Amino acid sequence: MHQTKQFMFETVNILGVDIAVTTLERTADRVRQWIADRKKVYLCFAPVSTLVDCRDNENYRQIVNGAALVNPDGVPVVWVARAKGKKDMQRTGGPDFMALTLKESTSEGPRHFFYGGNETTKDRLLKMVQQRWPQAVVAGAIAPPFRQSGEMEDPSVIDEINAASPDILWVGLGSPKQDVWMANHRNQLTCPVICGVGAAFDFIAGTKPMAPNWMRSNGLEWLFRLGCEPRRLWRRYLIGNCKFIYYLLTTEMQSHG
Structure with missing residues (x-):
C-alpha cells in the first residue's frame, strides 16, 4: 500500500529511500495532527540496515517508501543526510519516539496498542509503561506467535486491535518484518497511525539493554x-x-x- 505523503516533509534520498528531514519533535507534531485528522498512515524508522535491505530488495524499498514518513533512525543516516546539505535534521529513532509519545500522552489520549515481542516482553513492557507514564492510556497488547515475513495476520487479531480503538498501534517485530506487516494490514486496521519501532519494546521493557548515550550519539x-x-x-x-x-x-x- 502506497500512502499519499500528507503534510509533506522535505526528504533526502539515500540509497533509493526518501528519508524525512525531521526531528523527534517534528515527527511527534505530525503524528498528533494525523490522529486529530484520523488519517490512516504508517511510519517507518530506517537505520543503516533498513537502507541496505531496501537497496537489495526493490519490493521492500517500495514498502518503506510507501510510508507516510520514513524517519532517520541512526546517526550514520543523519551524517549522510547532512553531507548532502540537510543540516536541520536529527536522529529520530523508534525507541526514542515511542518513549517521547508515551511521556507526552495524557488521560485524554492518544490510546496506545502494542503488537510484538513475546509474552515476557509484553508483560514487562506494560508494567514499565504503567510505572514510567501512568497517565498514558493503554488500549491493549498482543504478543503474536512467530510468523514468516509477509504472512497475513489472523483476522481475529485484526478484529481485537480494531475493537480496542487505539489511536497509535506500535509494532515491534523488527525490520523488515514489521514494515511488511504494516503495509499488508494498513487497510484492515482502523487506527489512524501505525509505527514500526523495532527493539523499542525490549528497550523500554528492560529485556535488552540500550547503548549508552555517548555511543548512540557517536554512531x-x-x-x-x-x-x-x-x-x-x-x-x-x-x-x-x-x-x-x-x-x-x-x-x-x-x-x-
Missing part, C-alpha cells in the same frame, strides 16, 4: 548491540555496514561519473 550503537547479541546481529552489522559504505561510494561515483 556506535551498532557496536554495543553487536556485543550484546553477536550471533543474531553479526551479519546485519558487519556485512551490512560494509555494504552501506560500498553502496554510498558507488552511488556517489556514478552521480559524478
Whole structure:
C-alpha cells in the first residue's frame, strides 16, 4: 500500500529511500495532527540496515517508501543526510519516539496498542509503561506467535486491535518484518497511525539493554548491540555496514561519473 505523503516533509534520498528531514519533535507534531485528522498512515524508522535491505530488495524499498514518513533512525543516516546539505535534521529513532509519545500522552489520549515481542516482553513492557507514564492510556497488547515475513495476520487479531480503538498501534517485530506487516494490514486496521519501532519494546521493557548515550550519539550503537547479541546481529552489522559504505561510494561515483 502506497500512502499519499500528507503534510509533506522535505526528504533526502539515500540509497533509493526518501528519508524525512525531521526531528523527534517534528515527527511527534505530525503524528498528533494525523490522529486529530484520523488519517490512516504508517511510519517507518530506517537505520543503516533498513537502507541496505531496501537497496537489495526493490519490493521492500517500495514498502518503506510507501510510508507516510520514513524517519532517520541512526546517526550514520543523519551524517549522510547532512553531507548532502540537510543540516536541520536529527536522529529520530523508534525507541526514542515511542518513549517521547508515551511521556507526552495524557488521560485524554492518544490510546496506545502494542503488537510484538513475546509474552515476557509484553508483560514487562506494560508494567514499565504503567510505572514510567501512568497517565498514558493503554488500549491493549498482543504478543503474536512467530510468523514468516509477509504472512497475513489472523483476522481475529485484526478484529481485537480494531475493537480496542487505539489511536497509535506500535509494532515491534523488527525490520523488515514489521514494515511488511504494516503495509499488508494498513487497510484492515482502523487506527489512524501505525509505527514500526523495532527493539523499542525490549528497550523500554528492560529485556535488552540500550547503548549508552555517548555511543548512540557517536554512531556506535551498532557496536554495543553487536556485543550484546553477536550471533543474531553479526551479519546485519558487519556485512551490512560494509555494504552501506560500498553502496554510498558507488552511488556517489556514478552521480559524478
